[in-house]
Amino acid sequence: MINFQYLRTTSAKSALALLQKDKNSKFIAGGTNLIDLMKRGVTAPEKLIDINHVPLKQIELIGTKIHIGALATNSAVADHALIKEKLPLLSWALQAGASAQLRNVATVGGNMMQRTRCGYFYDTEMPCNKREAGSGCGALEGFNRMHAIFGTSDKCIAVHPSDMCVALVALDAEVVLLGPKGERKILFKDFHRLAGDTPQLDNNLKPDEMIVRVEIPLNNLAKHSYYLKVRDRASYAFALVSVAAGLELEDNKILSAHLAMGGVAHKPWRLTKAEEFLKGKEATEENFAQAAKLSMENAKGFGENNFKLKLAPNTIIEALNLAKRKA
Amino acid sequence: MENRILKDENDRVDGFLKVTGGAKYFAEYELPGLTYGVLVTSTITKGKITSLDTKAAEKAPGVIAVLSHLNKPSAPAYEQEGGSQMKIFYTDKIFYNGQPIAIVVANTFERATYAASLVKTSYAKEDFNTNLDKAIKDPKAKKLQGQPDYKRGVENAYKTAEIKIEQQYILPIETHNPMELHGIIADWRPANKVTVYAKTQGVKATQGTIANVFKIPIENIQVNSEFVGGGFGMGLKTWPLEIATVMASKHVGKPVKLVITRMQMFTMVGNRPTAIQKVGLGATKDGKLTGITHTAFGESATYENFTEGVVNMAKFMYQCDNVNTSYTIVPVDLGVPIWMRGPGEATGAFALESAIDEMAHELDMDPLDFRIKNDPEMDQQKNKPFSSKNIKEAYKLGAAKIGWSERKNKPGSLVEGPWQTGYGVSVGVFNANRGKASVKGTLKADGTLLLQSATSDIGPGTGTGMGLIASKLLNIPTNKITFELGDSSLPPAPSQGGSATLSTIGSAVNDVCLALKSTIAELAANSNMDATSNFVDVLKKNKLPSVEITKESQSGKERDNYSMYSFSIHFVQVKVHKLTGVVKVSKIVSVGDSGKIVSPKTARSQMVGGAVGGIGMALTEEAILDHRYGRYINNNFADYHVPVNADVPEIDVIFIDKPDFLVNPMGAKGMGEIALIGFSAAVANAVFNATGKRIRTLPITPDKILA
Numbered sequence A: 001m002i003n004f005q006y007l008r009t010t011s012a013k014s015a016l017a018l019l020q021k022d023k024n025s026k027f028i029a030g031g032t033n034l035i036d037l038m039k040r041g042v043t044a045p046e047k048l049i050d051i052n053h054v055p056l057k058q059i060e061l062i063g064t065k066i067h068i069g070a071l072a073t074n075s076a077v078a079d080h081a082l083i084k085e086k087l088p089l090l091s092w093a094l095q096a097g098a099s100a101q102l103r104n105v106a107t108v109g110g111n112m113m114q115r116t117r118c119g120y121f122y123d124t125e126m127p128c129n130k131r132e133a134g135s136g137c138g139a140l141e142g143f144n145r146m147h148a149i150f151g152t153s154d155k156c157i158a159v160h161p162s163d164m165c166v167a168l169v170a171l172d173a174e175v176v177l178l179g180p181k182g183e184r185k186i187l188f189k190d191f192h193r194l195a196g197d198t199p200q201l202d203n204n205l206k207p208d209e210m211i212v213r214v215e216i217p218l219n220n221l222a223k224h225s226y227y228l229k230v231r232d233r234a235s236y237a238f239a240l241v242s243v244a245a246g247l248e249l250e251d252n253k254i255l256s257a258h259l260a261m262g263g264v265a266h267k268p269w270r271l272t273k274a275e276e277f278l279k280g281k282e283a284t285e286e287n288f289a290q291a292a293k294l295s296m297e298n299a300k301g302f303g304e305n306n307f308k309l310k311l312a313p314n315t316i317i318e319a320l321n322l323a324k325r326k327a
Numbered sequence B: 001m002e003n004r005i006l007k008d009e010n011d012r013v014d015g016f017l018k019v020t021g022g023a024k025y026f027a028e029y030e031l032p033g034l035t036y037g038v039l040v041t042s043t044i045t046k047g048k049i050t051s052l053d054t055k056a057a058e059k060a061p062g063v064i065a066v067l068s069h070l071n072k073p074s075a076p077a078y079e080q081e082g083g084s085q086m087k088i089f090y091t092d093k094i095f096y097n098g099q100p101i102a103i104v105v106a107n108t109f110e111r112a113t114y115a116a117s118l119v120k121t122s123y124a125k126e127d128f129n130t131n132l133d134k135a136i137k138d139p140k141a142k143k144l145q146g147q148p149d150y151k152r153g154v155e156n157a158y159k160t161a162e163i164k165i166e167q168q169y170i171l172p173i174e175t176h177n178p179m180e181l182h183g184i185i186a187d188w189r190p191a192n193k194v195t196v197y198a199k200t201q202g203v204k205a206t207q208g209t210i211a212n213v214f215k216i217p218i219e220n221i222q223v224n225s226e227f228v229g230g231g232f233g234m235g236l237k238t239w240p241l242e243i244a245t246v247m248a249s250k251h252v253g254k255p256v257k258l259v260i261t262r263m264q265m266f267t268m269v270g271n272r273p274t275a276i277q278k279v280g281l282g283a284t285k286d287g288k289l290t291g292i293t294h295t296a297f298g299e300s301a302t303y304e305n306f307t308e309g310v311v312n313m314a315k316f317m318y319q320c321d322n323v324n325t326s327y328t329i330v331p332v333d334l335g336v337p338i339w340m341r342g343p344g345e346a347t348g349a350f351a352l353e354s355a356i357d358e359m360a361h362e363l364d365m366d367p368l369d370f371r372i373k374n375d376p377e378m379d380q381q382k383n384k385p386f387s388s389k390n391i392k393e394a395y396k397l398g399a400a401k402i403g404w405s406e407r408k409n410k411p412g413s414l415v416e417g418p419w420q421t422g423y424g425v426s427v428g429v430f431n432a433n434r435g436k437a438s439v440k441g442t443l444k445a446d447g448t449l450l451l452q453s454a455t456s457d458i459g460p461g462t463g464t465g466m467g468l469i470a471s472k473l474l475n476i477p478t479n480k481i482t483f484e485l486g487d488s489s490l491p492p493a494p495s496q497g498g499s500a501t502l503s504t505i506g507s508a509v510n511d512v513c514l515a516l517k518s519t520i521a522e523l524a525a526n527s528n529m530d531a532t533s534n535f536v537d538v539l540k541k542n543k544l545p546s547v548e549i550t551k552e553s554q555s556g557k558e559r560d561n562y563s564m565y566s567f568s569i570h571f572v573q574v575k576v577h578k579l580t581g582v583v584k585v586s587k588i589v590s591v592g593d594s595g596k597i598v599s600p601k602t603a604r605s606q607m608v609g610g611a612v613g614g615i616g617m618a619l620t621e622e623a624i625l626d627h628r629y630g631r632y633i634n635n636n637f638a639d640y641h642v643p644v645n646a647d648v649p650e651i652d653v654i655f656i657d658k659p660d661f662l663v664n665p666m667g668a669k670g671m672g673e674i675a676l677i678g679f680s681a682a683v684a685n686a687v688f689n690a691t692g693k694r695i696r697t698l699p700i701t702p703d704k705i706l707a
């Protein structure tokens, strides 16, 4: 049997201490991703540190920021009155993900850390640089319908599968990481990495760190935001392309636009150019189309995913249309 | 099967057990000394095993045995020549990726799983091909006739017609994947007695296969399969993995349980194979069909042939004097397919019924009018009248219900914001089969009736239907009737498949009930009782605890004189999003013309289930292979998309409900297949009507709409 030790801890500090003691250990939160990866032989930690009892489930407004603990479940966040009122975009993005059963145990930290769903990553009989550096990329010339069109490398074209993270990026979230030297805070858009030459690294969390919370600044987007997820079935499927859109409107003028896309890159893809373009413009479909066009610079298809070159801008336009109409 | 809490005589008799966890499925039987089997599978697609190192596995904790071609566990038939080449553990050949090559038996499932991971295999690899299209184009690739070519009138008459269309239609691999995983518990006892708990659509078939492979008398084999968690056709065959488990039990002298994984459900228990089809249609300008040509290529395996009725429908569904069909099977390096709900007909109907819609469009005719105009009076293939066919009435009822009059013949006419609305229709048809079966009926003085037959229930509600037949004939409430099935020691019955169970077993139930009725009448007469006396009183008066009768039943000559089919018409409304390419089925009306409806609730469930399966076939389901490796990419329930509730709108089911007593004494035809057959074409036709885009390759995913 591939044995592993199961440890349970009740404080972030002791969790971290346990993690640092043993390189081959891993936190387990909801387990909805980690257990699958263990069953498929993609990962085999020697120690599992159960952090579900660490008191990091808070969802609260502190000053001008909403703090969400890393162990708050996806459903707790999605259903929380504060989130629904102030950050509906986040609530919708969470609800667009997985299934009710999964969301009930999946956590905010686990969601950020979930690994790609690329079939080559999961099948240990096939090549995958992310799983086994140097073994090649099965998707490059294989089944790449679900894969990235932005920021790809010849080592890896996988996408980050999370919906929640797309909303967090659009909402200017920051993530707080606890390490041996205490907490550090980084912009969430800088948390995940592009594949580059190190596709095995999904993000910038250090091996001796733990995610403790996210902080999201209050905004004026609640009235005009929308999370549009295009997928192969109406629920319980990963995004082909998704767009998190938030508009701050005065009459029909865009004071600020917040846009990020999922299903298109190794990380949640912020549409900075489109946001800059839309600022100060009228909220018209022509401007939305222009913003979508700007968003597609440097996009590249790999065959089966070429349709995303059309689907992505269309989804941006429609998400903006729907955000504008929302109220 | 116990009757519990029937609120209404039409309720499903095992509904209570199923929703409370009381129904016991094969994997839930706990036998004393039970051991656990786990399969080792090939990681190459074609070639030979050159070495199989089982030492580490054998030494792993809890391991009892590792069986493979190296130690050839005893199976007398496999020691002989002939038969399928896939004789598990009697060949070192690899025919496909994921083929079972060894079984590890251990005292826990986890230990067996771990030990299986320790088996190290080396192979001599050979070139392979898992791609049907490539095989068709390769002149060197083997091609076999799947069915004799058919011709009536002039061959390829469509080519010279006033109006013609010729198109190619492609279906991907679809997997059955019922919720319940496949497997078996085998318990081989001294003196060559074996009991199995199986997931099968035919306990007698499983019994027969085991008898053949192990060369033991059929009476020595007991097959139990009271509840089956869905089959859709995959339980119509006793698979190598089941034989492997019986071998293992014989070898280790203990009961062995094997439950395969969801991933193995994609490779070990068949699928609906890929098919590439061409349909040519010719018509006069005023819309009379003058030529139908349907040619199909379907995937098969290299070690066993598989055929299905892909081109059947073209031969009789429409009035047309010139029809020719051909069906070729092409072996590829994949596991052998097996019939999946609506078997080949569902594959063929997608092509034919899409083509009919394309022709109607060419003619600028309403596709419903076009179908009605070409509706045959009799079966031109068999040159016989139909035993019954109420399809024109079905067209009318369904059209009224869906609101067909809202439909515009010009595609893309109904637009609301980004959503385009379209309507589509398609016909489904399947043989109204009836086989031979026996049923034993026991009328008891306590007022109950016990019916027994070695049939199965993979979900349609066999016991419920049989109870209703008996209830009407003997005037006994359904909650006093028990129907026992799924046990090979009961009177013989065929496997549950081909929409024939109600017709076949129901007829035997009918015959038994009539015989019981006349026995009771005789007993009444003999004891000077009124002929209408209640059977309880008659039995008591005669001091009999019960009477029992066994009847075998099958159809007579009427089968020779008529063409017998069940029909369905599917109407769907879809909404297609212009920008995202998302297709939503927004309304469904399925009309069943399948004779008398014996069991209204379970019949409706059949139609609803067929429509849901149809949405999957049309919009979401595709088992994706990487042909470079011969391995599946999406072999799990997250990535292989069966429809979820959010994909399914309310489904209206209409039944014509007219008895056809030529088919059987109940006047009822089968429904399992027609519920699905044709559905995917109705969706594709609706998508065309909504958008003007004709999608000829399933499933219709957003990328295809945007292309």
Ligand SMILES: Cc1cc2nc3c(=O)[nH]c(=O)nc-3n(C[C@H](O)[C@H](O)[C@H](O)COP(=O)(O)OP(=O)(O)OC[C@H]3O[C@@H](n4cnc5c(N)ncnc54)[C@H](O)[C@@H]3O)c2cc1C
Pocket (backbone or CB within 6 Å): A026, A027, A028, A029, A030, A031, A032, A033, A034, A035, A036, A051, A070, A071, A074, A096, A097, A098, A099, A102, A105, A106, A107, A108, A109, A110, A111, A112, A113, A114, A161, A162, A163, A164, A209, A210, A211, A212, A236, A237, A238, A239, B637, B638
């Ligand atoms: C069938 C299926 C469908 C799904 N569909 C979707 C979908 O449509 N959209 C979507 O967004 N997601 C989807 N998911 C993914 C789901 O959102 C993730 O599995 C889930 O969010 C992971 O959270 P968890 O708490 O279960 O993580 P775990 O599985 O417990 O952990 C995942 C990883 O995160 C690490 N980790 C957990 N917490 C911390 C922490 N505080 N600090 C540092 N590391 C940590 C663990 O060590 C592990 O490596 C789906 C999952 C499944 C199984």
